[in-house]
Amino acid sequence: MKVVIIGAGSWGTALGKLLAEKGKDVYLLARRKEVCESINKRHENPFYLPRIKLPNNLKATVEPNVLRKSELIVLAVPSHALRKTLKSLRDYLPEKPVPLVSTIKGIEEETLATMSQVIKDVLFPEWHSFYTVLSGPSFAEEVARRLPTAVTIAGYEEEITSFVQKTFASQYFRTYRSLDVMGVELAGALKNVIAIAVGISDGLELGLNARAALITRGLAEISRLGVKLGANPLTFSGLAGMGDLVLTCTGSLSRNRTVGLRLGRGEKLKDILAGLTQVAEGVRTTASVRKLAQKVNVETPICEAVYQVLYKKENPYDMVSTLLSRKLKQEFDF
Ligand SMILES: NC(=O)C1=CN([C@@H]2O[C@H](COP(=O)(O)OP(=O)(O)OC[C@H]3O[C@@H](n4cnc5c(N)ncnc54)[C@H](OP(=O)(O)O)[C@@H]3O)[C@@H](O)[C@H]2O)C=CC1
Numbered sequence: 001m002k003v004v005i006i007g008a009g010s011w012g013t014a015l016g017k018l019l020a021e022k023g024k025d026v027y028l029l030a031r032r033k034e035v036c037e038s039i040n041k042r043h044e045n046p047f048y049l050p051r052i053k054l055p056n057n058l059k060a061t062v063e064p065n066v067l068r069k070s071e072l073i074v075l076a077v078p079s080h081a082l083r084k085t086l087k088s089l090r091d092y093l094p095e096k097p098v099p100l101v102s103t104i105k106g107i108e109e110e111t112l113a114t115m116s117q118v119i120k121d122v123l124f125p126e127w128h129s130f131y132t133v134l135s136g137p138s139f140a141e142e143v144a145r146r147l148p149t150a151v152t153i154a155g156y157e158e159e160i161t162s163f164v165q166k167t168f169a170s171q172y173f174r175t176y177r178s179l180d181v182m183g184v185e186l187a188g189a190l191k192n193v194i195a196i197a198v199g200i201s202d203g204l205e206l207g208l209n210a211r212a213a214l215i216t217r218g219l220a221e222i223s224r225l226g227v228k229l230g231a232n233p234l235t236f237s238g239l240a241g242m243g244d245l246v247l248t249c250t251g252s253l254s255r256n257r258t259v260g261l262r263l264g265r266g267e268k269l270k271d272i273l274a275g276l277t278q279v280a281e282g283v284r285t286t287a288s289v290r291k292l293a294q295k296v297n298v299e300t301p302i303c304e305a306v307y308q309v310l311y312k313k314e315n316p317y318d319m320v321s322t323l324l325s326r327k328l329k330q331e332f333d334f
């Protein structure tokens with residue numbers, strides 16, 4: 001099977017390695033020639049996954065023609081780049097639709113579209129039912145080191161979703177199926193904002209109680225918004241919801257948590273972003289969530305507090321007192 005992965009960053013490379021180890025003929029479609037050269041000649045991606053040996057049947061190219069005969073396409077670019085990237089590649093897609101797997105965790109800021117909605121805008125209707133989304137607690141580096149991982153794959157069509165589920169399943173990568181595309185997409189994107197909040201709290205050394213409270217109330221908040229937008233509430237207690245939220249809020253490999261930590265320790269956002277070599281989706285998603293929440297009239301106090309710190313230069317300490325001084329309420333709105 002020929003697989004093309006659009007995006008040769010950390011996640012695209014880790015998933016490419018996994019699929020190549022399963023015997024698939026895998027091509028990473030990169031932007032930079034030097035990335036391709038390292039992967040093809042040295043079997044390593046030092047820009048994104050240093051010191052990980054890649055299999056010989058994982059190749060990289062900048063040539064979009066590689067898409068023509070693909071049998072599975074994986075999307076692994078940052079969310080803000082998907083629309084433009086797909087527009088530039090759509091003339092190279094195979095004549096008949098093939099399963100598409102988004103591994104992207106973000107919401108477009110200008111349109112507030114999730115990635116399935118971007119696909120619907122950019123690709124012909126016959127492609128829409130071929131869309132699936134893979135999400136869950138899965139740091140690229142750990143997957144690349146073949147450490148045990150479990151994820152959810154959601155799609156519209158049972159047959160296509162099962163095909164993708166089987167394609168990715170391996171001895172160390174367990175895949176579950178879901179039909180809640182919207183829920184899995186939203187859970188994956190929204191948890192990044194909560195991870196920034198937890199990072200800020202940990203950077204301020206506010207303790208483990210505060211961390212647990214933010215994760216729990218963060219889950220309540222992102223579930224509330226997700227459900228209002230059409231997600232199945234159960235999705236938020238699964239791998240794509242609770243699972244990924246806990247991983248990203250507590251795992252030192254998280255880029256989003258790290259942005260928060262550094263803010264909490266007193267660094268400026270612009271300095272942090274200037275030094276990042278990988279995407280931290282939650283920064284843009286914070287702005288998207290604010291607009292979404294206002295649009296559907298859902299209270300998202302933690303996301304709002306993160307917005308104030310990131311975009312209004314609010315002191316992180318004030319974020320905490322704002323959250324703690326909110327009007328007292330019931331824990332659950334049954
Ligand atoms: N890394 C992880 O552990 C996981 C990541 N994800 C999600 O996967 C998605 C991709 O993230 P990840 O691989 O980590 O990101 P990285 O920052 O590691 O890599 C990003 C990739 O996208 C390319 N890219 C960046 N900007 C653009 C652009 N404007 N147009 C076209 N291509 C671009 C980069 O190319 P270039 O090198 O040329 O800049 C690179 O190939 C994100 O939504 C992320 O949340 C999901 C699960 C795990």
Ligand SMILES: O=C(CO)COP(=O)(O)O
Nearest residue numbers: 136137138139254255256
């Ligand atoms: O989504 C992830 C793990 O599941 C990766 O999180 P970060 O983007 O914060 O590193």
